[in-house]
Amino acid sequence: MHSNVNELFENLWQNYLEVTPSAKRVHQLLGSSQQADIINDHIALRTFNLEKIGLEKLAAHFKAVGYEECGEYHFEAKKLYAKHFEHPDRNQPKVFISELLLEQCSEQLQQIVGELVAQIPDEAVTADNFLYSGTHWSVDHASYEKLLAESEYAAWMAAWGFRANHFTVSVNALENFETLEQVNQALKDGGFLLNTSGGEIKGSKEVLLEQSSTLADLITLQFSDGPATIPSCFYEFARRYEVAPGILYTGFVAASADKIFESTNAR
Ligand code: OOG
Ligand code: NI
Structure with a gap:
């Protein structure tokens, strides 16, 4: 595991750029005329709730660089559970980790996912690079489509991994x-497509958090039986409101998060 938080995020960022070319253009659009670097509010990771690779296994990598658990969230319809983590240094991004609750999914889904996860070497999970290690398997089109029909989240994980x-x-x-x-207007003027599920802006001043996001980039992935172009990763934008003078809300809003997940839906 990393012991340096900046090193961890630099690796996560470079790995994200590999499948999210639009992220560079987002920075050019929003940050090119400002002195300071773009500050990231948070990042998010996904996994399955299997003992080997569950939420806590991912969280351990963030705890090792000083993160603390701060909130939990339930998404009944999507069969997801999530927690968020914060660093004592307020300038470090918050971290949102979710996991798919496999016992609520079909036998078929559990079997496909089980076969993929079985291919992960045990030691990979605690290795420095685990959080940006991608897939430890190769998946075929038919399996991806089966997962997609039941859970977009499961299909995304099968394709892109950690x-x-x-x-x-x-x-x-x-x-x-x-x-x-x-920000949304600048993005649309720049040719970006926004996630409109639940409206372009999710949340409000009343819930102390407003969020919007792009639709995930479309990237060609090599499946075991040939290439296909599918949604990869996206960029999100968050505006937080004060809970007290000078102090911004640091949590997440489940109803909004529920719609942000859909930024990786097929289009
Ligand atoms: C996470 C979706 C939730 C937020 O900011 O509410 C989220 C995901 O798509 O994995 O990021
Ligand atoms: Ni987010």
Whole structure:
């Protein structure tokens, strides 16, 4: 496991860029005319709730660099459970980790996922690079399609594995934008497609958090039986409101997160 938080995030970022070429353009669009670097509000990772690779196994890598558990979230319809983590250094991104609750899924899904996960060497899970190690298997089209029919989340995991599923621009820290509406407009003017599930803006000032996101990039993946172009990763934008003077809300909003997950849906 990493012991340096910046090193961990630098690796996660480079790995994310490999399958999310649009992220560079997002930075150019929003950050090119500001002095400071773009600040990331949070990142998110996904997994399955199997003992070998469950949420806690991913969390251990963040705890090793100082992160602490801060909140939990339930997504009944999507059969997901999540926790978020924060670092004592407020400038470090928050971390949102979710897991698919396999016992609530079909036997077929459990069997496909079980076969993929069985191919992960035990030692890979604690290795420095686990959080950006991608897949430890190769999956065929038919299995991907079967997963997709039941759980978009499961299909995404089978295709992309362990990596940051998105980074999130802190709108509060942008110098040239005040509102999320302004950011969304700049993105649309720049040709980006936004996730419109639940509206372009999820959340509100009342729940202390507004979020929007791009639709995931479309990337050609080599399946075991040939290539196909599928959604990879996306970029999110978050504006937080104060809970007290000078203190921003740091949690997540389950109803909004439920829609953000859909940024990787097929289109
Ligand atoms: C995570 C979706 C939730 C948020 O900020 O509410 C989320 C995911 O798509 O894996 O990122
Ligand atoms: Ni997010």
